[in-house]
Amino acid sequence: MKTKRLPPVFVGHDIYRQPAYGNNHPLAIPRVERVIDLCRALGWLQREEFRPSPRAGAAELARFHTPEYIAALRQATQEGKVDAQARARFAIGTMENPLFPGLFERASTCAGGSILAADLCLEGRIAYHPAGGTHHGRADRASGFCYFNDPALAILRLLDRGIERLLYVDLDAHHGDAVQDAFAADPQVWTISVHEQGRWPYTGSAIDTAGGRTCNLPVPSGFNDRELGLLLDDVILPLGGRVAPQAVVLVCGADALAGDPLSSMALSNVRLWSAARAIVALAPAAVVLGGGGYNPWTVTRYWTGLWATLSGRQIPDTLPPAARAVFEGLECDLIDAEDVSPRWSTTLADTPNEAPVRREIEVLRDEALRRADTGCWSAARRLMADAAPIAAATLPAAGAIPAGADAIREGGRHAVD
Numbered sequence: 001m002k003t004k005r006l007p008p009v010f011v012g013h014d015i016y017r018q019p020a021y022g023n024n025h026p027l028a029i030p031r032v033e034r035v036i037d038l039c040r041a042l043g044w045l046q047r048e049e050f051r052p053s054p055r056a057g058a059a060e061l062a063r064f065h066t067p068e069y070i071a072a073l074r075q076a077t078q079e080g081k082v083d084a085q086a087r088a089r090f091a092i093g094t095m096e097n098p099l100f101p102g103l104f105e106r107a108s109t110c111a112g113g114s115i116l117a118a119d120l121c122l123e124g125r126i127a128y129h130p131a132g133g134t135h136h137g138r139a140d141r142a143s144g145f146c147y148f149n150d151p152a153l154a155i156l157r158l159l160d161r162g163i164e165r166l167l168y169v170d171l172d173a174h175h176g177d178a179v180q181d182a183f184a185a186d187p188q189v190w191t192i193s194v195h196e197q198g199r200w201p202y203t204g205s206a207i208d209t210a211g212g213r214t215c216n217l218p219v220p221s222g223f224n225d226r227e228l229g230l231l232l233d234d235v236i237l238p239l240g241g242r243v244a245p246q247a248v249v250l251v252c253g254a255d256a257l258a259g260d261p262l263s264s265m266a267l268s269n270v271r272l273w274s275a276a277r278a279i280v281a282l283a284p285a286a287v288v289l290g291g292g293g294y295n296p297w298t299v300t301r302y303w304t305g306l307w308a309t310l311s312g313r314q315i316p317d318t319l320p321p322a323a324r325a326v327f328e329g330l331e332c333d334l335i336d337a338e339d340v341s342p343r344w345s346t347t348l349a350d351t352p353n354e355a356p357v358r359r360e361i362e363v364l365r366d367e368a369l370r371r372a373d374t375g376c377w378s379a380a381r382r383l384m385a386d387a388a389p390i391a392a393a394t395l396p397a398a399g400a401i402p403a404g405a406d407a408i409r410e411g412g413r414h415a416v417d
């Protein structure tokens, strides 16, 4: 396992405390703000660990998004309305991607947070930005509740700073379609997505390898902890290791958890925490993002415990009163009151879901490995063999990263397995 040189950082902002998405939208629930409050209530967020997210400027956004789309989103937010032509062209002001006060500021703060996280991870550490993970945003339009594509912007920042081999892993319940498409032709980026089959956006089939550096793992409903463990041990970690990534960008959508109203995967948060820990260990630098997640209780528990895991803290069996208070007043239109488990506000860790591994998961594994061996992943293996020792291969070319990021050179050089 490679070690990071510097302690993890948490990137956040108070803008997420403001109402957003209007009424009757699945994202009109408290998420990141409760994670920050719960981390603070548990004493897990020291002043030096927290970095406020800057707002991405137009030039930063234009690294991925078209100037026309950026301008249209800004104008619609300023005017509080969007005309039919702009709605059709940019998919904003719709039920799916509603217009609401502060939209442009919120979306560009989210984008700026992931760009900052990329800069911070280049110092040789984990940068955690749970507000990020808007993986459906297209260069020229909104999609799937996502306006800007902050994972793509983080990846581009890392490439611009000299990273030459990057691994993107997406554990959200929905296929990371826009990130896959953005980098399908880029020989420096490999992508892996685990998502529920038959869900919107209905892409990411097992035979879809994009340019050859993509591995899609569409899983059946009820996907459980042992099944994730099998795909992790047999596919995700071995293929990720072949890339010998200099940086990992990981999307941790909380809709992969049991109890999410918009998906029917059945993972426990404890399994996802350990999966995230193993995935970020593949590289000396990592950006860890949030994503979907529509049950405010399970989102808050997952992402708070994820920060604890990434920052090396012990998760208690039961929460103290100050931490339980963070869950007070939570409600969600998509979840019936009788379905709210009392454990959701008294504990952090789920009971593991140790149902058996189904045959179709083994078939999926075999198919993924077969396709990887005939695609660019085998080239990645040769590349890794040529680049031994791995630690030396983690170094961006001299002069390719700014002076302030000297640490990654040291962090990479001294990375140990």
Ligand SMILES: [Zn+2]
Binding pocket: 172, 173, 174, 253, 255, 291, 292, 293
């Ligand atoms: Zn999702």
